[in-house]
Amino acid sequence: MLPNSPANVVGVGELALNPLMFGASSTLLNANHYDVYFKGMPSWNGKILRRHGDVFERTIRGYYRAHGRADDTMNLGGIKVSSVEIERVCNSVDDRILETAAIGLTPAGGGPEKLVIVVVFKDANDSTPELNSLKQSLNKALQKNLNPLFKVSDVVPLASLPRTATNKVMRRVLRQKLTQIGQNCKL
Known part of the structure; x- marks a missing residue:
């Protein structure tokens, strides 16, 4: 979301910073500084904004919610x-889902990453829904x-999902945790 977006617009996007931020790096040892922080970023007040790396959501009420790293990626079938x-x-x-976390796990014997969806339900006391049915619904939607x-x-x-002090999903x-579980039973 650009800084001049209307306050009532809901959206999800990568956080951008003023490029002249105190303490920000100006060079990188093993990468191109421009490519990492500025390439593809919008400009504001005549300056190209600096990529922060976290994805944020602006809610209907104008609050912001952190979603974690934009570069937290996985390779699914190439x-x-x-x-x-x-x-x-x-x-x-x-509707019963409160939140999810998508995790790419490499099988113990190697091979392409497997997609595991960790689900937190709104009502923790509710009996666990049929997970195979939910898995089919998730597959269809994806x-x-x-x-x-x-x-x-x-x-x-x-x-619940493990979180940092700033509420980002770890x-x-x-x-x-899932790798350990997968070693004990076939995940």
């Missing part, structure tokens, strides 16, 4: 996709809205 893109689709599949080749391997219900922690 297609690079952002976790946030997948989660946006999955969150709207069923294939229709993102890519017909995407396939959910597993759906894992949790009471997908790395989920990935480690």
Whole structure:
């Protein structure tokens, strides 16, 4: 969302910063500084904005909600996709879903990443819905809205998602937890 967007517009986008921010780097050792921070970014007041790297949502009431890193991507069948893109689709599949986290897991024996959707339900006391049915609904929605080749391997219900102090989902922690679970039982 550009800084001059109307306040009542809802949207999701990558956070951008004033390029002259105090303490910001001006060079990178192993990458092109311009490509990493400025390429493809909009300008505002005659200056190209600096990429921050986090995806934020502006809600109907004008509040902001962090969704995590924009570069938190996975490779599903040779297609690079952002976790946030997948989660946006999955969150709207069923009214009982509070939030989801999309995790790409590499099988123990190697091979392409498998898509696992971690689901937090609105009512934790409600009996767990039929996960196979939910998995089919998630697959349909992802294939229709993102890519017909995407396939959910597993759906894992949790009471809540691990978060940082700034409320970002810690997908790395989920990935480690699911990898451990997958080693003990076939995930």
